[in-house]
Amino acid sequence: MANFFVRYWKTLAITSVSITSFYLFSHYDYSQINTHLLSVLTIQAAEYERRNARKALSKNSKIQRRKDIDDDNDDEENVKDDLNRTDKSVTNIYERRFHDFASIEYNGEIYMTPMDFLESVVAERPRPRIGRRRLTDDIVNAILYSTPSKHRGSERFFRNLEDAGLISCAEYLFLWVILTKPSTQFEIAFSVFDTDGNKLVDKHEFLMSDNSQQTNTTLLRHFFGKHGHDTLKYTEFKRFMENLQMEILEIEFNGYSHGFKTISDLSFTEILLRYTNFDHDTKIIIFEKVKKHSDQQNAITFEQFKQFSTFLNNLEDFGIVMYFHKLSNKPISQAEFQRAVKISMGFELEYHIIALIFRIFDIDEDQYLSYDEFMPVMKDRLARIFHTYDDSNVSNSKFDQFKRCVRKRAKDNPIIALN
Incomplete structure (x- = not known):
């Protein structure tokens, strides 16, 4: 399910320009938007999947062989971060940024914090860190408990949460798709989720699956409540998107205005x-x-x-x-x-x-x-293409991350450098 959701939003991101052009030169009623948009997505997604089918089969074989090898690694090799090692196979630029900036892990999956997300949008490279922070069930429950409802959303939503949140890779791609779109296209994005056309989106529709068992995240909790039974109206969806765009603009502007x-x-x-x-x-x-x-x-x-x-x-x-x-x-x-x-x-x-x-x-x-x-x-x-960010020479081992972290602290604090 999670892989399907990632592929869906990756495909939507890749084809967003063609979708926009499609609507720019068409004059369909709103009632037809969902059908036509999904048709375009289906064609584009099928083409995308055909191009990558053989690559996926080959990749699965390599992953299985790699797993067999990893099972035989000694204790010294196991000190390395397995998730960081698999990150090297990610080629999509936005997925790559997700893997580079994501700082937490839960149940074998990696997630971003709200602060990770903001930094991935406005910063050239991630902060130095020593591996990823592994969360327990109790910590995740506490994080989700503190997530505000959609009625308490604001232009400081991500900044207020700081590191107290979970954002999945699929949600990250979704946020990137709408981050740079005009408000006139929010309605199209909403209609993609609203599969039954009742002007409401429930958690089932948002996840694009009939049989979904997915870890609760900050966005899911924010949109659909503690038990996941709430629904999302278009006005609420639009307000969230506008707040997100405004929050990014304020961060960028304040970073250069110095008060x-x-x-x-x-x-x-x-x-x-x-x-x-x-x-x-x-x-x-x-x-x-x-x-x-x-x-x-x-x-x-x-x-x-x-x-x-x-x-x-x-x-x-x-x-x-x-x-x-x-x-x-x-x-x-x-x-x-x-x-x-x-x-x-x-x-x-x-x-x-x-x-x-x-x-x-x-x-x-x-x-x-x-x-x-x-x-x-x-x-x-x-x-927001970062041409100057070349991560090919950036090691993902914990030891190298530790060394980069120490160098960063030494640069910020001359006393550490002297010692």
Whole structure:
């Protein structure tokens, strides 16, 4: 069941762009949304499964052989973390991040804490740690008991819980799918769960299974109550998603505002560039350009930052307008950029934000943006792709994690380094 749920949300994440395009150019009634969406998902999922069928069979054989070998390992080898060792076989970028950041284990499965989840979204790499913390039944019951109901949700839901929560890999993929989507697509996501079309989602539907026996998690407890008998309304589902997006934005903004109500142009630029594959020299040139023309009187407020994030979440619609410019081999000026925003989003960005965008992405400084100068980079920003994070050289053994942890503490505390 858990593997099915993971495959489902992985497939949904992979095909989210094609699903969005499908609805963008279709004019079906809401009553038909669930049927058509599930048809698209079924076709895409079948194609995905066919491509990976042989690989899965081969992988199962390797896993069985590896298990036989592990059973014969001596005590010294058994000191290593078995879960971390199997993590190396994960290739999907978001599953990989889940395995890298997940810090707890329960009943042989790994989970994220709410703080792990937030860090995986905004941080380049996980905190140094010595293995994963193994939870007992009593600890898990205490954690779930403290989980607030959906009626007490807030924009600090994950921050308030800190390490007192369990998030499964499937739930992590689900959160990633909706994290960067516009609110107009929340209803589509809700309809995927609402299989009987009664405008309510129960725990059975959320788990996508008729015969599910799954460990209770923070989200399941939050959505469906202590005994799992509550149902989830669309308004409650939407409020949770909006709170999640707002919480991430506040964390990012506060990380650069340092307690003030605004962030500088350089900070805004740094937020954008940390998700790009620009080389070091290119980033230096961009920072110099921004610094040269920066005006402290036009510092960026949280409301402006939030508006730009709304623009990013609707990037697919804006991309259509930009693509027409590309087909006509026509670059876009600041005025035309603003008009494209107005057409596709229904609102205008602050002039200062647009000028800053051009300063960052107009590499040849011709006062125009092309599709290729802007859209690919913004898609990376939207997906929060960490190009600079190379975990191929990061050892997952407990001893190496211990050494990294000591080095981290020594760096933070010079007294430790001297000793």
